[in-house]
Amino acid sequence: MEYLFGPMVNDPEFIQTLERNISEGRAFCVREQEGLAGSPLQGGVLISTKEAPKYKIGWLAVSSQARNKGVATALLQYVLQLINTPAEVSVITFGEDVPDGKPARELYKKFGFVPQEQILLNGPQDGSRQLFRLALS
Numbered sequence: 001m002e003y004l005f006g007p008m009v010n011d012p013e014f015i016q017t018l019e020r021n022i023s024e025g026r027a028f029c030v031r032e033q034e035g036l037a038g039s040p041l042q043g044g045v046l047i048s049t050k051e052a053p054k055y056k057i058g059w060l061a062v063s064s065q066a067r068n069k070g071v072a073t074a075l076l077q078y079v080l081q082l083i084n085t086p087a088e089v090s091v092i093t094f095g096e097d098v099p100d101g102k103p104a105r106e107l108y109k110k111f112g113f114v115p116q117e118q119i120l121l122n123g124p125q126d127g128s129r130q131l132f133r134l135a136l137s
Helices: 012-023 071-082 101-109
Strands: 028-030 041-048 053-061 087-094 114-119 130-137
Touching: 012 028, 012 041, 028 071, 041 071, 053 071, 071 101, 087 101, 101 130
Parallel strands: 053 087
Antiparallel strands: 028 041, 041 053, 087 130, 114 130
8 A cells, every 4th residue: 555655654644643533533444354443454434524514525545454344444435424414525636647546536436425626736756646525414
């Protein structure tokens, strides 16, 4: 995942953000072996609720071994059912010029997210980013 998101394991800012989201109940994951504590992670998601009813998915990632097994779908379904409606959910994901970002783009479209403006700030893989929004009623 790091080639798309940049270095995370040794990034103090990412670790601090992850720990804060966990302690505030805004981090969710799917683990191997039916979710037993300590089992390897298959995927995770962080969601910001501080501007509710405008929510933001800050990060959603799935390990390469768990791809195409419904992990991202399960994570997104789970966090969306936690949101009180009406609401708006946004996420910044990969632009069309990032081939490995196509599954993420398709996942958000499958859930009804609508692509918005292209963001010119390039990510770690030198590709663009794009804002997606979902209106929940």
